[in-house]
Amino acid sequence: MIRDLTDAEARRAMPCKWGQVDADVIPAWVAEMDYALAPPIAEALADAVAHNVVGYPDFSPGGGLLGEAYAGFAQRHFGQHVDPTWVVPTVDVTAGVRVAINALSADAPVVMTLPGYPPVMNIVEACGRKRLDLVLDADAERAEIDLDQLDHLLDPARGGARTLILTNPHNPWGRVFTRAELEGIRDVVTRHGARVVADEIHAPLVLPGTDPATAPVHTPYLTLDGAADHAVAVVSASKAFNTPGLRCAQIVAGDDATRDRLRSLAAGVNESWSVLGSIAATAAYTDGDEWLAALRTRLGEQRDLLADLLARHLPEARMRPLEATYLAWLDLRAYGEDDPAAAVLERGRVRLASGEMYQPGLTGHVRLNIATSPQRLTAIVERMAAALAS
Ligand SMILES: Cc1ncc(COP(=O)(O)O)c(C=O)c1O
Known part of the structure; x- marks a missing residue:
């Protein structure tokens, strides 16, 4: 029920999250999800547009x-x-x-x-x-x-x-x-x-x-x-x-x-x-309950996948338990970068949100958006690990 957008679809659908990064960068910053719209919403909007409901x-x-x-x-x-x-x-x-x-x-x-x-x-x-x-x-x-x-x-x-x-x-x-x-x-x-x-x-x-x-x-x-x-x-x-x-x-x-x-x-x-x-x-x-239930299941799987990936590739990362949202808060101070988001963008070509934006003066933290495919999430963590190791 949750359909992953392809890179091309996501780039067209999200001018902020995907449009503001270079083509070789995986975006995991702003809080948007790389999934197709829930069918009941798409249908309601298509019906409204078909009937000129734009006033x-x-x-x-x-x-x-x-x-x-x-x-x-x-x-x-x-x-x-x-x-x-x-x-x-x-x-x-x-x-x-x-x-x-x-x-x-x-x-x-x-x-x-x-x-x-x-x-x-x-x-x-x-x-x-x-x-x-x-x-x-x-x-x-x-x-x-x-x-x-x-x-x-x-x-x-x-x-x-x-x-x-x-x-x-x-x-x-x-x-x-x-x-x-x-x-x-x-x-x-x-x-x-x-x-x-x-x-x-x-x-x-x-x-x-x-x-x-x-x-x-x-x-x-x-x-x-x-x-x-x-x-x-x-x-x-x-x-x-x-x-x-x-x-x-x-x-x-x-x-x-x-x-x-x-x-x-x-x-x-x-x-x-x-x-x-x-x-x-x-x-x-x-009419969105069924889609929402599927979304929460998917996001729960993504959160668990992230925990596994971090344990494997970035064992010194500390993730706050993600009880809600699809935005993981990571303490990467052990990797010695004041601004790990900048290092990961430059060396790993992943755009994370810098922790400094959420708390001026805070170093070593990032926010990672997990609402994407398991494949992209895996690539994100692998690239982060390579960037922070170099
Ligand atoms: C806690 C919180 N409040 C507000 C917003 C912004 O919502 P809106 O785009 O409706 O202003 C966000 C967006 O991610 C958020 O995480």
Whole structure:
């Protein structure tokens, strides 16, 4: 069910990931997948184009078909009740975070967990807020949010932040935070009367665990007791279904009051989503379950293959357990390169994402995108090993 694109197909399909590298380079950087579109989405888009559905989307308030589709998806996948009218479209997740901060958060610093997704890091400052970084210790055994640090950053007498951007599942930590961890975060947030913007774009991409009994499960922040009045989630089908160019994400409110504030924004603040994006997201949320299940199986296999390849070719590499996403976070400090991504590009002709982008000043780390064929993943690791050995 998951069809690998050929190099020629991928180069045409992805002008960013594949188009920005030389022909002899294997791209494993930006978060796009080298797979063909899920058939229900391709069919919905073809039908829309055949019927000239390329105008403005329906801007009138109301969850509409997209709201109902997301509510169904959230119920089936996360056991979450979402009122369809609480689903407010936005152009993409980065913009949704911006809209949520500007519309809902006090004019005060914003906490972000680093290493983090670079455009969202930048958005905080674009909102005119100071960013306070909650930094993961690169040597920590498990990637966890340090509640004492969070408490410090949200304390009015110290950091003074009023908002936490909570990325869950986390890119690039690879973590799916447990309900207990999220409750701990919620307790600190509510103690300081702060808000949460939960970036849950990777929620559909929780990977199979070795033991189903202990496999990670995504817990939407909004399902925690007491979260509805201080949080929104920003979600999208675009990461799991590989449609980032279609421009439609969703801000999910937890109550009517938050929905009404989001709907009452002045014209021009949040109307950039596209009608084709909305159609694709509706199809994904409604008819995409079977394809998504096959995708998660494939990505789980790719993750396990990566672990084998690293053990064989790069035994000193340290990979954080990849509970979700298709973006592996690798500590390559043992190989002595400050910027291993640059060395691997120059000597191995593989484009990785440099860890420095996710945490300024961090050396020796890379992010590797495993959403490709087993053959390409094998070649990527072999080339990395040759480059780092030379
Ligand atoms: C955690 C996280 N947030 C946001 C985004 C960006 O989403 P969008 O393209 O919808 O802005 C990504 C993209 O990979 C991401 O990993």
